[in-house]
Amino acid sequence: MDERKFRxxxxxxxxxILTAVPVGSRTISKKYDMGLSSATIxxxxxxxxxxxxxxxxxxSAGRIPSAKAYRLYVDQLLKNGxxxxxxxxxxxxxxxxxxxxxxxxxxxxxxxxxxLTHYTAVVLPPQGKQPKVRNIQLVPISAVSALMVIxxxxxxxxxxxxxxxxxxxxxxxxxxSRTLTESLQGCTLQEAAAKLPAIAHQLxxxxxxxxxxxxxxxxxxxxxxxxxxxxxxxxxxxxxYSDVEKARNFLSLMETHDKLASIISQQGEMAFTVRIGPxxxxxxxxxxxxxxxxxxxxxxxxxxxxxxxxxxMQYSRVLSILNxxxxxxxxxxxSLPQDTIDHK
Numbered sequence: 494m495d496e497r498k499f500r501x502x503x504x505x506x507x508x509x510i511l512t513a514v515p516v517g518s519r520t521i522s523k524k525y526d527m528g529l530s531s532a533t534i535x536x537x538x539x540x541x542x543x544x545x546x547x548x549x550x551x552x553s554a555g556r557i558p559s560a561k562a563y564r565l566y567v568d569q570l571l572k573n574g575x576x577x578x579x580x581x582x583x584x585x586x587x588x589x590x591x592x593x594x595x596x597x598x599x600x601x602x603x604x605x606x607x608x609l610t611h612y613t614a615v616v617l618p619p620q621g622k623q624p625k626v627r628n629i630q631l632v633p634i635s636a637v638s639a640l641m642v643i644x645x646x647x648x649x650x651x652x653x654x655x656x657x658x659x660x661x662x663x664x665x666x667x668x669x670s671r672t673l674t675e676s677l678q679g680c681t682l683q684e685a686a687a688k689l690p691a692i693a694h695q696l697x698x699x700x701x702x703x704x705x706x707x708x709x710x711x712x713x714x715x716x717x718x719x720x721x722x723x724x725x726x727x728x729x730x731x732x733x734y735s736d737v738e739k740a741r742n743f744l745s746l747m748e749t750h751d752k753l754a755s756i757i758s759q760q761g762e763m764a765f766t767v768r769i770g771p772x773x774x775x776x777x778x779x780x781x782x783x784x785x786x787x788x789x790x791x792x793x794x795x796x797x798x799x800x801x802x803x804x805x806m807q808y809s810r811v812l813s814i815l816n817x818x819x820x821x822x823x824x825x826x827x828s829l830p831q832d833t834i835d836h837k
Contacts, residue, residue, distance in 0.1 A: 502566075515555025518532075560772070603615065607724025615757045625678075625680060628644040631666040631667075631669055643710065658702065728802070734780075739780070743781075765784065767782065767812075782806050782808075798819060
């Protein structure tokens with residue numbers, strides 16, 4: 494594609510992103526100073542349509558970009574390195590200070606990301622190597638319940654309310670906490686669960702209670718990966734999703750967190766991935782684009798942040814915001830001392 498065709502295509506994409514209205518040659522001629530006549534632009538648009546970069550949804554002269562056009566547009570953004578970190582004080586203000594709980598940060602990141610982009614945001618917690626136990630605490634809540642807090646070396650925290658015998662007072666729970674921490678520190682959660690029977694047998698006391706903690710350590714049956722979703726209904730403000738059935742299918746998909754995590758999860762070392770329309774491989778997202786970026790924890794685990802919106806997404810702005818948020822989350826979880834992370 495020559496430079497003139499690309500400039501016209503870029504103008505069409507920019508205009509359609511803003512208006513969601515099919516773009517005609519006269520619109521490009523009036524709004525964009527290209528030094529070209531309307532007739533010349535019209536001829537170039539016809540060529541672009543033959544090349545598969547433009548579609549004509551109606552009999553009118555207006556054209557809209559195809560998925561192929563958006564792919565070229567995004568590839569040029571990535572190739573030219575036009576993804577500078579966005580200097581947004583709102584982002585900076587939201588990710589400083591004391592970190593209390595990994596899931597709180599993940600949820601808040603999704604909320605901020607959806608607010609800034611006006612699209613649907615999805616944030617996945619760090620994945621990668623198995624986290625190792627750093628500390629286990631049993632905190633009494635009532636005579637028959639306690640809060641079990643598991644802190645790992647990556648800062649990921651699990652806290653679960655458990656039932657305890659009335660015989661287990663605060664002193665007894667403290668003693669068990671100390672024993673568990675000393676015995677299991679440095680083990681993965683699965684290794685820790687496997688070691689519990691031997692620890693219970695060695696102590697000769699509270700064996701049944703200690704064995705009951707195994708499933709809570711390895712997460713079997715109750716702990717699914719946390720998926721934070723923000724701005725689910727934002728997609729409804731775009732005319733592409735004015736169709737009730739299409740909107741219902743999209744919203745239903747947003748509620749299926751396991752499937753959503755699989756769709757969003759970004760593998761490998763790429764800084765960004767951009768999937769446009771059919772590239773998503775998901776029928777409910779055939780008119781959507783998914784843009785993702787990654788962040789890392791101090792221990793090397795990698796998480797994913799993503800934005801889902803219509804194919805006429807403001808790609809440059811979205812990529813800049815994701816770039817900034819990814820850097821700030823990496824800095825947040827990569828540089829803070831572990832003892833600043835506390836449970837809820």
